[in-house]
Amino acid sequence: MLTMTPKEISERSSLRINPCKTCQPVGAMYAALGVHNCMPHSHGSQGCASYHRTFLSRHFKEPAMASTSSFTEGASVFGGGSNLRTGVKNVFDIYNPDIIAIHTTCLSETIGDDLTAFIQDMDIPEGKYVVHTNTPSYVGSHINGFYNMMSGFINYMAESTGKSNGKTAIFPGFVNPGDIRELKRILKLMKVPFTMFPDQSGIMDAPMTGNYSMYPKGGTTIPEIVGLGDCEKVLALGELTSEEPANILERKCKVPYSLMQLPIGIEATDKFVMELSQITNEEIPYELEEERGQLVDIILDAHFYFHDKKVAIFGDPDTVLGLTRLVLEMGMIPKYVLTGTPGEAFVKLANNLFEQYGVSDCIAKASGDLFELHQWIKNEKVDLLLGTSYGKQIAKAEDIPFVRAGFPILDRYAHSYSPILGYKGALRMVELIAGALMDKQDRDASDEEFEIVM
């Protein structure tokens, strides 16, 4: 990759090179891991579950448990019904979860396994749940898989009793445990009673105790998921990630929702906080105002390092849109904005942002890949690359400062503990970005220009 990418861009219709997305089931697995006492189950060949678990383990540096139907040739010819029956029985017997969350794979989708029928025919132990969602790998990306699994839980479990539980449901989108913790901190400061769904904090960032627990303390609980139907409203964060499950909950249980930007950067966090303050009619606490002020203060302190610097941003759609907003707020120019997840809505939203902040000559693309991004960069270089670990080869080849954000990050530690959401998260991103730009300046400086105080 360091040497292969040519500058000349030619049309490719059939070949994906260096993808900026992966397939649905891993997203479904991540959503299911955000439910307390839940075992994700992959209905397909063993490889899928193995790859997804490995992928999640590499990003979170945590065990990611999931069982598999272990398809063989027989199952792919005669259907996976008996594998699933045996599988579910074995999972309850041996791993004893409260819920098994099944997602399909391209294989089980294509042979036409009817999961609804299979599950209806099963003997499910008293008080336990089996839910499912369809996640054909040949549609969309891991982001689709993530919200499809959320929808699966809602379809099977959410109930409306007709009596409000006074809570606001928060759909946090495809974010890290650190981000979820930050959201919860803000919600508590704003005194909003809430249900976070899903909630991987405590699970994918579980503390070291010397004891291993297959189901760590965190996660959205069964009563909380059932209770989604009695929530006052839903704040669906991430326009391209959280709408589908919010929609399903509204149709099923008449819970209204607000579709919001993922709160990355000043303006999006402001909107989130204002929305919360409308829920409780409470003043915004000084603590949050102070954090916002600090964030603005630091951006001001360092603004000449950011001003008019060109950035290439890639990753998951809502994360990329959030980061785009943040860099625009910092005075930077999001020259290239790319997601691998298909959907033209992404391009429209990105173009709106370019217009709102009055920047021109920026390119946004959905369903793109990193080979093309690399070609763009070869044609017009950027000052900063912002995205997942897969950007590191481009960054090295083109000698561009590189800041990691998004999913997956395979070559750093503790990133998933620290937020990029909220004012605190933005402050962290500002620090990382400034650090990367200044490190490069230092590295390239001649002895005469090299300074301690910058």
Place this chain on the structure above:
Amino acid sequence: MTKSLILEERKDFIKFGFEKTGKTAIKCESNSVSGAVSQRACVYCGARVVLNPITDAFHIVHGPIGCASYTWDIRGSLTSGSDLYRNSFSTDLTEQDIVFGGEKKLSAAIDEVVKKHNPKVIFVYATCIVGVIGDDVEAVCRHAEKEHGTRVIPVKSPGFSGNKSYGYKMACNAILELLKPHNDIPKTHGVNILGDFNLAGEMWIIKNYLNEIGIPVISTITGDACYDNIIKAPSARLNLVQCAGSMTYLAKKMEEKMNIPFIKVSFFGIEDTTQSLIRIAEAIGTEENIRKAKQFTQSQTDRLIPMLEKYKSRLEGKKAAIYVGGGFKAISLIRQFNQMGIETVVVGTQTGKPEEYEIITNLVSENAVILDDANPAELEAFMKEKDADILVGGVKERPLAYKLGIAFCDHNHERKHALAGYEGVINFTKEINQSINSPVWDYIKQKTEF
């Protein structure tokens, strides 16, 4: 308590050191139980890990994006030439392709590759779904080969068509296909190394050793391999099989078709490395080669012993658990641990063979537990029961070990330094020491009194 965690169907896959072979031999080489959290992967995975290190090949994954994404640049195989293999190529099949078939898209993808990059060889991996929708990948490849005059080789690897071992076999078939036009080239003096993937540069270490004792290396399969080099493989006089699990099949076929005998070797640990080098010299070398091999291995051993002694005091009496892909590696590891004064108390593999389990059973103590295709719950239960201090495994086992408060050593794709050869012994010993004796263990709540 342990026993209750084990499914009835799993009981025959688990044995203890005192149960010697014969009737009570461990069950292996069968499919996993549905519903288990298996550590195993699929046919495609097996094929991919074997072929991917061929550095100047285009590896096109024909299927939905996931299969290509998850295997993008994860192998840790280093290159001294092209870095083409570190890219990820896929046909990224979408719904429409599933309905109407993916052959056209594959064909177009190959055209796009050829037009732009003029490659010497393209491997096309058929994934699960391609097996089901019935794309005739072979026909597409054959046609492309004719049209472009470049090698386009199908790899029959639908995930469900067996297990990871079957994928190794499919990869070997693809290599045989690549070698076919060259099967009858004249023999020259030298060996092929089969089943080293140049993780952390291990192939280079082994090549250096063979160079030291005067044995020429013709081809390396597949660590740091390139097309021009790999097609010379049929001219070798001997094959060295290092990863027995993946390469014995290829070696047997090469013996049959190209008249090249093979020996199995291992370069993990002093004992195995020394024995292997001497055996290689004896198999193909002159008296001079044998003398050099004995001299070289002796000097290396002499160099290492004082270093190992230094570490021994910090390691002696510790207990190890092993969970690796193949049985051959497990055997080498048990021997290495013995030399360090560490007892192996749990040993499992994903794809071990009966004869390997037999050796394992004879190597471990009576109390050791032996598992085939173990799942995390079993690993956890037995590591706790046997009070293991360190686990040697792969990427999925790492966080599990840490969470249990057990040290860890990666002996798979993610090893960051060479574990093969004499250099590997030093690295391995240091790593085991570093992990077992890390100060961080002092801070784990369970061991701390508040």
